[in-house]
Amino acid sequence: MSKHAVLSASGAHRWLECTPSARLEENFEDRPSESAKEGTLAHAIAEAKVRNMLIDPLPKRSFNKILKDFTNNSMYQKEMDALTDEYAEYIRGIVLSYAQKPYIAVEVKLNLSAHIPEGFGTADCIIISGNDLHIVDLKYGKNVAVSAEDNPQLKLYALGAVGEYELFYNIQTVHMHIFQPRNKDGGGTFTTSVQELKAWGESIRPTIEMAYIGAGEQKEGSWCGFCKAKPICQKHAEKCRELAKLDFKKPELLSHEEIGQILQTAKDVASWAKALEEYALSEVLKGNDISGWKAVEGRKTRAWTDMDTAFKKLTDSGISEEILWIKSPLTLAQVEKEIGKKEFSALVGDMVTTSTGKPTLVPDSDKRESIKLKAADEFKEESTNE
Ligand code: SF4
Structure with missing residues (x-):
């Protein structure tokens, strides 16, 4: 095998x-x-x-x-x-x-x-x-x-x-x-x-x-997500061209139906563009020519060669420890990840409150229940805008 x-x-x-x-x-x-x-x-x-x-x-x-x-x-x-x-x-x-x-x-x-x-x-x-x-x-x-x-x-x-x-x-x-x-x-x-x-x-x-x-027709769909050919697949690239070709009719403002159509395509195009960029970078780094593009060194970052010794030198010269260290709490999710769900729930589970999530736009296929603003909230929004 x-x-x-x-x-x-x-x-x-x-x-x-x-x-x-x-x-x-x-x-x-x-x-x-x-x-x-x-x-x-x-x-x-x-x-x-x-x-x-x-x-x-x-x-x-x-x-x-x-x-x-x-x-x-x-x-x-x-x-x-x-x-x-x-x-x-x-x-x-x-x-x-x-x-x-x-x-x-x-x-x-x-x-x-x-x-x-x-x-x-x-x-x-x-x-x-x-x-x-x-x-x-x-x-x-x-x-x-x-x-x-x-x-x-x-x-x-x-x-x-x-x-x-x-x-x-x-x-x-x-x-x-x-x-x-x-x-x-x-x-x-x-x-x-x-x-x-x-x-x-x-x-x-x-x-x-x-x-x-390898026979048959290429067929674009949700399964393209993990396809290694996705960045340079012609069939997948057609999606992008479809967006440009969408025939929007008068009046001058987009209808709700058109917005839904564009959003769906735009999400696919954004993920395709990211994959294409990663592919182009790897090609250019290999020495292959991608017309109009080149690879350059990104933003430089500095790092200690030996942080402990550097900090010791600084404190020995009179710099206080408080200047060198920040004590900051982990987020709730990070603490849960560190100690594990079970222990987290047993120790501090009753001290967690969950707020209502910010409204997020997702496709119809998402399993979560859809939400709408209540009339009172709508009224509040309008008054604040005045
Ligand atoms: S990216 Fe192209 S080759 Fe890969 S599954 Fe999609 S259509 Fe087929």
């Missing part, structure tokens, strides 16, 4: 919609983002906790040593501890819903090649009891909500897991879970029968064949 399959299960949502995208992505380097590195560490901690809690308990000292080692990782944050505890509890909840202890495995390598050429994946946790198979995926990212509903990555993992275990277990129903502790709109469970799952696997075969050879 090669380390990188052309069609990765995690990109399935994208290449099932835009079949040429997987081959187009081959022209771009793989650069693990900071959040991907953070996710890798959170997964390792989560795995250790589930293993210790439900599969292979270690003596307390050995387990604490493992946890301590994780804290030395530069990506470690205190909140990881509480969030991975929540994940382990979630897994325990599934296990305890059965009278007999189920089969449990973590970090299961799945061979997906029966469905995707050279395909493979890793399931965070698999639980099998009676006719049920559970497959649980931990998503540590917080910016994009990932739903379990009809999620093609999970369905491909589930197909791989069924193929792996059906010889030994009479699996009839598959429960696919996403646990996304840092995004309240993400996560959930999607249940389907093995029969339906296999029928779906068959239905996507022609699309997989096209995606593997």
